Amino acid sequence: MTPAGIGLDRSISLAAQRLGIEDPIVIAQELLDVDVDGLDQWFSEAARIAVRLFQGADRLAEVDPLLAAGWSNPAPRLAVTDQRDAATASRQVVGVQVDAADQTGSVLRQTRTLVDGELIDAQAALIGAGWPPGQDLFSWAVDSGRLEPIVTIVTGLTGRLTELRIRNERSLADLAMALRADPRDRVEALAVGGAAALGSAATGAMGVGPAGPRPPGAASAGSASAGSGHLNGVDQTNLDRLAIDLQSTDLATQLMARGVQAALHKAAASGDVAQLLVYESATSASQGRAAIGIGEISAADNIAVLAPGIGNAPVTMADGIVTAVALRDAAHQRSPGDKTTVVAWYGYDMPLGVINGIPENPISTIESLTSVFDDAKAQEGGQRLATDLEQFRQWAPDTARFIAAGFSMGSTTVSAAAARGAKLDDLILMASPGASDLVETVADYPVVPGEHVFVTSFDEDPITLSVSDVTATVLGNLIRPLPSLPDFSPLGPDPAGNDFGGQLVDVLSSGPDVSVDLGVGPFGSLADAMTNELLDLQGNHQESNYYSGQSLDATAAVVTGQYADIPIKPGR
Amino acid sequence: MAVDLAVDTDLLRQAADVLDEASALFHGRASPEVAVFPLTDASLGNSAVAREVVAAAGRRVAQAIESTVLLATLITDDAGKLRSAAAAFATAETAVPVQPR
Numbered sequence: 001m002t003p004a005g006i007g008l009d010r011s012i013s014l015a016a017q018r019l020g021i022e023d024p025i026v027i028a029q030e031l032l033d034v035d036v037d038g039l040d041q042w043f044s045e046a047a048r049i050a051v052r053l054f055q056g057a058d059r060l061a062e063v064d065p066l067l068a069a070g071w072s073n074p075a076p077r078l079a080v081t082d083q084r085d086a087a088t089a090s091r092q093v094v095g096v097q098v099d100a101a102d103q104t105g106s107v108l109r110q111t112r113t114l115v116d117g118e119l120i121d122a123q124a125a126l127i128g129a130g131w132p133p134g135q136d137l138f139s140w141a142v143d144s145g146r147l148e149p150i151v152t153i154v155t156g157l158t159g160r161l162t163e164l165r166i167r168n169e170r171s172l173a174d175l176a177m178a179l180r181a182d183p184r185d186r187v188e189a190l191a192v193g194g195a196a197a198l199g200s201a202a203t204g205a206m207g208v209g210p211a212g213p214r215p216p217g218a219a220s221a222g223s224a225s226a227g228s229g230h231l232n233g234v235d236q237t238n239l240d241r242l243a244i245d246l247q248s249t250d251l252a253t254q255l256m257a258r259g260v261q262a263a264l265h266k267a268a269a270s271g272d273v274a275q276l277l278v279y280e281s282a283t284s285a286s287q288g289r290a291a292i293g294i295g296e297i298s299a300a301d302n303i304a305v306l307a308p309g310i311g312n313a314p315v316t317m318a319d320g321i322v323t324a325v326a327l328r329d330a331a332h333q334r335s336p337g338d339k340t341t342v343v344a345w346y347g348y349d350m351p352l353g354v355i356n357g358i359p360e361n362p363i364s365t366i367e368s369l370t371s372v373f374d375d376a377k378a379q380e381g382g383q384r385l386a387t388d389l390e391q392f393r394q395w396a397p398d399t400a401r402f403i404a405a406g407f408s409m410g411s412t413t414v415s416a417a418a419a420r421g422a423k424l425d426d427l428i429l430m431a432s433p434g435a436s437d438l439v440e441t442v443a444d445y446p447v448v449p450g451e452h453v454f455v456t457s458f459d460e461d462p463i464t465l466s467v468s469d470v471t472a473t474v475l476g477n478l479i480r481p482l483p484s485l486p487d488f489s490p491l492g493p494d495p496a497g498n499d500f501g502g503q504l505v506d507v508l509s510s511g512p513d514v515s516v517d518l519g520v521g522p523f524g525s526l527a528d529a530m531t532n533e534l535l536d537l538q539g540n541h542q543e544s545n546y547y548s549g550q551s552l553d554a555t556a557a558v559v560t561g562q563y564a565d566i567p568i569k570p571g572r
Numbered sequence: 573m574a575v576d577l578a579v580d581t582d583l584l585r586q587a588a589d590v591l592d593e594a595s596a597l598f599h600g601r602a603s604p605e606v607a608v609f610p611l612t613d614a615s616l617g618n619s620a621v622a623r624e625v626v627a628a629a630g631r632r633v634a635q636a637i638e639s640t641v642l643l644a645t646l647i648t649d650d651a652g653k654l655r656s657a658a659a660a661f662a663t664a665e666t667a668v669p670v671q672p673r
Contacts, residue, residue: 034617038610042629045607048600049636056598056643063587063594070583076654080591083646087598090639097632104625108616172621179628183636187643301631399634401627425627449613451623561628564621 008123011137015154018138024122024154027161031115031168036108043101046094053091060084082190089186100178107171111164118164122157129153176564182337238279245281256282259315260290263344266321267294272328277395278347278388282314287349290314291388294324295341302331302340302401303392304559307385308543309408309431310351320344323547327405330556338560347388348381348413375412375436375491382416382436389422401425403559407543408463412436412491418445418453426558430456430546433463434491435500441493442501453502454558454566455495456551458509461540464496498571506569507550511540581665584658591651599644 009025016023060080067077127133129149131140141150242264245257260279267274275293282288297303304327308320324342331340389402396402405428406414412434418427419438427448429435432455442450457464495502547555550567557565609630616622 030617035611035615038615039629041607041610042633046633046636049633049640052598052600052640053636053643056594056640056647059590059594059597060647063590066583066587066590070580070587071657072578076587076650080650083643083650087639087643090636090643094632094636101629168617169619169621172616172619172625176621176624176628179625179632183632184639184642187639191642191646301635399631401631451613451618451620561624561631563624563627564619566620568620 007134008126011133011135012122012126012154012157014136015138015141015150016158019151019154021155021158022162024158024161027158027165028115028119031111031161031164034108034112034168036105036112039101039108040105043098043105046101047098050091050094050098053087053094057084057087057091060087086186086190090183093181093183093185096181097175097178097183100175104171104175108168111168114164115161118157118160122153125153126150173564176562180335180562182335185337235275235277238276241279241281242276248281250283252282252284253288256288256290256313256315259313259317260292263290263292263314263318263321266318267292267324267344270294270321270325270328272296277343277392278345287313287315289347289384290317291343291345291347292317292321292324293341293343294321294328295339297341297343297392297395298397299339300341300396300400301338302335302403302559302561303343303396304331304340304403304405305343305345305385305389305392305414307345307348307381307404307406307410307413308350309406309410312346312350314346317344317346320346320543323543326547326552327555327559330552331559334553334556334562334565335560340559342559343392345385345388347384349377351377351409375416375434378409378412378436378491379416379438381413382418382420382422382438385413385417386420386422389417389424393423401561403428405430405555405559407431407546408433408541409491411495415439415492415495418448421446424448424452425561426452426454428454428456428555428558429495429502430551430555431461431464431541431543432457432495434493435495436492437490439492441499450501451503453495454505454554455500455502455571456505456507456546456554457494457496457572458507458511458540458545458551460509460511463541464494494572496572500571502571503566503568504571505551505554506567507554509540509545510549510551511542511545579658579661581658581662584654584661588651588654588658591647591654595644595647595651598640598647600640 013023013025016025061084063080064077067080071077126137129146130144131137131146131150137150137154141147242257242260245253246261248254248257260276264274264276272294273296275297276290277293277297278289278291280286280289291305293303306320306324306327308323312320321344324344328340328342331338331342385404389404393400393402402424403426404414404417404422404424406412407430411429411432413436414427415429415432415435416438418424419436424447427445439445442448442453445453493500496504545551554566557563611626611629613623613626616625
């Protein structure tokens with residue numbers, strides 16, 4: 001790194017460590033490791049695209065006089081003019097992004113040079129202060145009475161490198177802002193709203209009379225959407241199954257089908273495409289499985305798959321549609337150009353849900369209750385989610401980002417899916433009672449790095465606190481056959497913990513502070529106590545609370561990849 | 573409502589040719605496939621904003637390419653429609669006898 005080699009760097013690092021300041025060598029290494037060449041290379045590609053857009057738009061301008069002289073109907077000219085304007089708008093977006101990348105690249109490159117210079121200057125200053133290279137810097141400074149100038153040099157180096165890091169961050173923030181614009185916006189609007197103008201003119205001209213531009217918002221065969229035809233086979237098969245189940249004489253099957261149908265209607269009423277991506281009938285042994293996507297999955301830029309917590313089932317999944325729509329709207333507000341599909345995934349047997357699609361009976365309630373106390377359902381669900389995600393990926397564009405978000409036991413489930421290698425760009429664990437026994441830290445996720453594991457746990461939410469694990473262990477052991485020793489983390493580690501290694505999102509609960517008594521009462525009331533704990537935490541442990549306010553906005557920032565806007569705090 | 577149409581089919585065909593040229597420019601001479609994305613999650617640093625830039629850079633360039641491909645498709649379609657219209661006008665001209673005014 002420096003002319004003096006490893007010895008100098010190590011000496012400075014050790015001195016910084018003993019002085020209790022941030023290690024300047026670590027900062028320097030991070031700044032030197034920035035791949036400016038990669039950034040330049042990538043945006044030179046973007047610059048070539050901008051040239052293509054410019055040249056194409058320029059050539060389109062030559063069409064105008066030909067059409068003006070060749071056809072008295074103005075519609076074809078207007079259509080071509082719209083296309084030229086869209087190309088110009090797209091080029092402007094790309095051009096701004098290329099310029100911003102150039103600017104950032106210059107700053108990053110200059111920073112590397114400055115870092116080198118700072119390290120050389122620091123070395124010269126240390127030698128000038130009398131330090132003989134090769135000796136332990138801090139010990140020598142203490143022994144020789146030269147601690148003050150050495151402290152000044154090392155802290156000064158850290159300070160200047162920190163300033164350079166801040167400068168880099170500011171420049172990257174400018175580039176991030178420029179990159180929030182979508183170059184497709186005008187072109188796609190054209191394809192949806194105006195592409196057929198020329199076609200209308202061409203067909204209208206044949207004796208039908210003058211043809212005008214089609215009404216705004218009219219459908220077009222030339223739609224930019226990848227089209228629902230790609231997905232129709234799967235979606236239609238699920239819809240056919242649903243139609244059959246609606247006529248079923250089996251109560252569980254029919255009730256679930258009705259619930260899914262109601263959810264589909266609710267999703268369709270949200271103003272977007274509703275697709276039944278997963279459908280498996282409820283039986284006497286299962287509450288069934290269903291997933292509804294809001295937004296065309298085959299055209300999506302971001303796909304967020306939401307797993308609910310206990311107390312849910314496909315028969316009641318219309319409730320989950322409200323959450324999905326809220327997130328879809330928040331994502332759209334953050335990034336209007338991006339197409340975000342939100343999938344309400346009711347794909348695992350959720351404890352304390354409607355049992356097997358029919359009203360609970362005492363036996364099934366006890367069975368379901370015991371399953372709250374370990375992560376078996378979540379692990380099983382995680383495997384199913386990983387499989388479903390693979391299927392969703394086949395329907396989605398190659399460039400689509402995938403995010404799995406789970407609430408409460410749903411967080412345990414999505415964590416289990418990530419632990420089983422689900423290909424995710426981001427993982428969001430909300431109100432998590434534990435990340436499942438499959439992981440100890442984020443390092444156990446084979447695909448998702450810790451920087452992309454976001455944890456939202458309100459401090460007022462008792463389910464996210466370790467006492468819930470202890471209570472679950474004690475109560476679980478009493479209700480079912482006792483294991484030899486209690487497991488004090490039956491649902492896995494607290495992902496909000498500092499040791500876990502995730503990104504703890506710094507947001508406040510919108511709910512009132514609720515006082516919860518977790519005391520263990522007489523045996524006969526244990527089940528009630530636990531059920532009440534889980535069902536009556538109306539204040540903070542509610543899906544609607546996590547999908548509202550600051551928490552919803554932060555979740556939308558993750559879904560749209562706007563990481564710089566996500567407030568992070570140290571783990572618990 | 574009857575409307576007089578003034579049409580020059582040769583000019584329409586010329587316009588279609590220019591549209592084809594524009595489409596080729598949008599599409600690019602070579603394959604629209606972009607080079608392999610050279611950046612990884614921490615390529616530009618470990619901060620959230622650095623990761624956001626990496627993720628967005630990959631998507632935006634791909635989306636810019638989508639724009640060019642979509643424009644090329646639309647304009648090629650336009651050219652086809654113009655040629656069809658020109659052919660239809662030419663057929664109509666030969667089928668309808670010119671009326672003295």
